[in-house]
Structures are given as C-alpha cells and as structure tokens.
Amino acid sequence: MTRHKQTLFNLPLFNPPQLNLPQLNQVAIDQLQQGQAKRLSLLWLWLQQDETRLAALMVCQKVMQQQGITDWLISAGFIRNLIWDNLHGLASQALNDIDVIYWRDNNPSSAEDQAIQAMLIKQIDLPWSVKNQARMHLRNGDMPYISCADAMSFWPEKQTAIGVKLVPCDDHTTAEFQLQVISVFDLSCLFDLSLSPNPKRDKAIFNQRVLQKEWLTHFPKLSVTE
Numbered sequence: 001m002t003r004h005k006q007t008l009f010n011l012p013l014f015n016p017p018q019l020n021l022p023q024l025n026q027v028a029i030d031q032l033q034q035g036q037a038k039r040l041s042l043l044w045l046w047l048q049q050d051e052t053r054l055a056a057l058m059v060c061q062k063v064m065q066q067q068g069i070t071d072w073l074i075s076a077g078f079i080r081n082l083i084w085d086n087l088h089g090l091a092s093q094a095l096n097d098i099d100v101i102y103w104r105d106n107n108p109s110s111a112e113d114q115a116i117q118a119m120l121i122k123q124i125d126l127p128w129s130v131k132n133q134a135r136m137h138l139r140n141g142d143m144p145y146i147s148c149a150d151a152m153s154f155w156p157e158k159q160t161a162i163g164v165k166l167v168p169c170d171d172h173t174t175a176e177f178q179l180q181v182i183s184v185f186d187l188s189c190l191f192d193l194s195l196s197p198n199p200k201r202d203k204a205i206f207n208q209r210v211l212q213k214e215w216l217t218h219f220p221k222l223s224v225t226e
Contacts, residue, residue: 084219
C-alpha cells in the first residue's frame with residue numbers, strides 16, 4: 001500500500017509571530033485560516049496560551065530524551081480539539097487523555113509503554129496514554145508501521161492524523177526548543193471544520209467514532225465530508 005508522505009513544520013517555540021492576539025476577532029481568524037503559514041501561526045498561538053498542553057510537551061520531551069526515543073509525538077485530540085475549540089470560540093476543554101505515540105522496534109512491548117507512562121505521570125499527573133506504534137499494526141491488521149507518521153496515516157479520520165513535539169533548536173536563536181508539527185494530511189482539513197474518513201479504513205469505523213465521540217454535538221460547526 002502506498003504510504004502517505006507527511007508534511008513537517010518547525011516553529012521556534014518562544015519567538016512568536018507578529019500577531020496581536022487580543023485583537024483577533026472572528027473575522028481575523030477566518031482570514032488567518034487561509035494559507036498554511038497563517039494556520040501554523042494560529043496553532044502556535046493557541047498552544048502558547050494553553051499552559052497544560054505546553055507543560056505536557058515539555059515533560060514528554062524530557063522523558064523521551066532520557067529514553068533515547070527520537071520518533072515520538074503527542075497526537076490526535078491534543079491538537080485536533082485545540083483547533084476545533086478555538087475555531088468555535090470555546091475555552092480549551094479538559095484533556096480526557098493525552099495520546100503519546102512513539103516508534104521503537106527493539107522492544108515493542110506494552111510493558112515499555114507502561115513504564116514510560118509511569119515516568120510521565122511522575123513528572124506531571126495528567127491522563128497520559130502511551131503506545132509504541134511498532135506493534136499497533138498487529139491490533140489493526142496492517143503491515144508493520146515504519147514511523148509514527150506512517151502509523152497516523154492509517155487512523156480512521158484525517159483530522160486526527162496530526163502530532164506535535166518539541167525538538168532542540170539548532171539555529172543559534174534564543175529559543176531552547178522549537179515546535180515540530182507533523183501532519184499526514186493537509187492542515188487545511190482541520191481548519192476548514194470538516195470531518196473526513198480516511199480511505200485506508202473502513203468507513204463504518206469512522207461513522208462509529210463520530211457517534212461515540214459526539215464531535216458533531218460538541219463542535220456544531222463541523223461538517224462531515226468525504
């Protein structure tokens with residue numbers, strides 16, 4: 001099966017773009033949604049405003065660095081819901097879970113997942129959920145995944161296939177880290193308030209998740225598209 005080529009963006013974490021956030025009304029947000037650079041600027045700003053998400057990113061970067069894991073992301077609703085909340089003018093909702101994915105094939109056991117999860121909880125008590133994508137293909141009936149991005153390309157809806165992490169800055173700026181955004185599908189599918197099934201998955205799975213997650217109730221501006 002053809003693998004998606006993910007899109008990768010690096011954003012300096014503590015050098016904000018020149019946007020005056022308090023003056024951003026809905027018209028300004030609508031305009032900023034148009035264009036990849038502007039969408040990234042909005043995502044960056046919303047993350048900067050969310051102390052819990054920033055703390056989670058910092059802690060995860062520390063633990064993964066200690067474990068020698070370089071291919072990792074905080075994914076799914078961590079970013080998806082942040083964008084949808086803001087586009088609906090809602091306060092960021094409490095994180096029900098924080099999906100941490102990583103790829104390491106030398107020890108693809110659930111025991112390692114649990115050990116990393118315990119390390120994260122020790123640092124900050126949040127609802128962490130840690131999964132090594134080197135074994136998730138077994139549960140899903142796919143060929144082995146070769147990276148976190150590859151694993152995300154099989155997730156049931158396009159809007160969920162996004163992840164972020166912190167990576168050290170190497171450009172001699174004052175920022176210690178930069179935010180790395182990995183999107184399997186174009187970021188526009190998150191910002192245009194669509195909800196789309198991934199053609200790699202049975203649409204029945206998508207339909208079931210839409211009902212279970214109650215996305216159309218929580219986020220009434222969403223529309224289901226193909």
